[in-house]
Amino acid sequence: GENVEQHPSTLSVQEGDSAVIKCTYSDSASNYFPWYKQELGKRPQLIIDIRSNVGEKKDQRIAVTLNKTAKHFSLHITETQPEDSAVYFCAASHARQLTFGSGTQLTVLP
Amino acid sequence: GAVVSQHPSWVICKSGTSVKIECRSLDFQATTMFWYRQFPKQSLMLMATSNEGSKATYEQGVEKDKFLINHASLTLSTLTVTSAHPEDSSFYICSARRDQSSYEQYFGPGTRLTVT
Numbered sequence: 001g002e003n004v005e006q007h008p009s010t011l012s013v014q015e016g017d018s019a020v021i022k023c024t025y026s027d028s029a030s031n032y033f034p035w036y037k038q039e040l041g042k043r044p045q046l047i048i049d050i051r052s053n054v055g056e057k058k059d060q061r062i063a064v065t066l067n068k069t070a071k072h073f074s075l076h077i078t079e080t081q082p083e084d085s086a087v088y089f090c091a092a093s094h095a096r097q098l099t100f101g102s103g104t105q106l107t108v109l110p
Numbered sequence: 111g112a113v114v115s116q117h118p119s120w121v122i123c124k125s126g127t128s129v130k131i132e133c134r135s136l137d138f139q140a141t142t143m144f145w146y147r148q149f150p151k152q153s154l155m156l157m158a159t160s161n162e163g164s165k166a167t168y169e170q171g172v173e174k175d176k177f178l179i180n181h182a183s184l185t186l187s188t189l190t191v192t193s194a195h196p197e198d199s200s201f202y203i204c205s206a207r208r209d210q211s212s213y214e215q216y217f218g219p220g221t222r223l224t225v226t
């Protein structure tokens with residue numbers, strides 16, 4: 001089955017700096033890659049997603065890049081704000097089932 | 111649109127009892143619903159995939175006789191944890207997908223289960 005690895009597990013940045021989280025996946029048939037933000041005790045919130053036929057997608061301060069050849073994808077958050085502090089999960093979808101990465105605790109220091 | 115609810119939001123039960131968790135899609139019909147379990151500071155692990163009107167498909171290592179899943183309608187799926195034990199204490203989250211061609215899953219708010 002699919003295996004998704006996510007790094008780093010924790011990330012601290014100064015407010016205003018950029019944050020980058022990276023994921024790799026194992027199944028070359030995976031074709032949908034969403035990113036979720038989860039606050040403590042809450043549901044995962046979809047923040048951005050990308051299909052396998054696209055290399056990059058941007059939505060305001062958030063961008064995702066996908067390298068299908070290398071089987072890795074990354075989340076980029078620019079101009080970070082304290083409210084960006086949360087756990088971020090990447091996921092890969094094969095046969096429309098999601099396999100999640102292990103999560104990254106992002107802390108934005110004021 | 112695309113709102114998913116769960117009930118209850120939290121429950122405490124005694125060891126050996128059973129607990130039922132409901133997952134509802136409020137403003138759309140969901141052909142497929144998923145059940146995840148999330149332990150503290152860990153990721154979401156898929157437990158089972160449930161299609162309306164058919165038996166759920168369980169992931170490897172998930173006991174189907176312990177975690178009973180029913181998806182009797184296009185807006186409701188239930189997860190029953192039978193003979194619960196303290197190690198079943200976890201955050202259970204459901205998600206729903208509109209149809210077979212959709213990629214996006216809409217997540218419920220989760221149910222915190224504590225077994226004493």
